[in-house]
Amino acid sequence: MEQVDEQWEIETRGRAFYALDGRIGKWLQGIRADRGWVHVFVPHTSASLILQENADPDVQQDILYFLDRLVPDGDPAYRHGSEGADDMSAHLRTMFGQNQTSLPVQGGRLLLGTWQGLFLFEHRKRHLRRRMLLSFVGWRSTGV
Numbered sequence: 001m002e003q004v005d006e007q008w009e010i011e012t013r014g015r016a017f018y019a020l021d022g023r024i025g026k027w028l029q030g031i032r033a034d035r036g037w038v039h040v041f042v043p044h045t046s047a048s049l050i051l052q053e054n055a056d057p058d059v060q061q062d063i064l065y066f067l068d069r070l071v072p073d074g075d076p077a078y079r080h081g082s083e084g085a086d087d088m089s090a091h092l093r094t095m096f097g098q099n100q101t102s103l104p105v106q107g108g109r110l111l112l113g114t115w116q117g118l119f120l121f122e123h124r125k126r127h128l129r130r131r132m133l134l135s136f137v138g139w140r141s142t143g144v
Contacts, residue, residue: 004031008132012122017060021118036138041100046090046123047130048097054117090123097121
């Protein structure tokens, strides 16, 4: 069993979902991952990871709409807002995701459900660079 670590920077263009499973899949191929687990960690308090529907983009739009209604930007009741109207709401929205997740790998591929995708969920409205830490723990193929 081995561990392979990597750090990525993802540029976001504002509040949206950014698909990660394809990029992680390419990384797993590049390191010849066979079976084990991939762990993903996002060290931010206003962005999160979310495992969600990846087939119908209406699901993502509905989630954004729901959170806009539930956690509005610029609520005058928020005390924290040093980085703008979307600052505190971004922190609150992060609670609906997670900052880390582990996913199984088999045959060099992520084992996701039929309609699942892994996304970086940016909660701020502006362009940002987000850091991600990845670790694969498991067995790698020896190749032919």
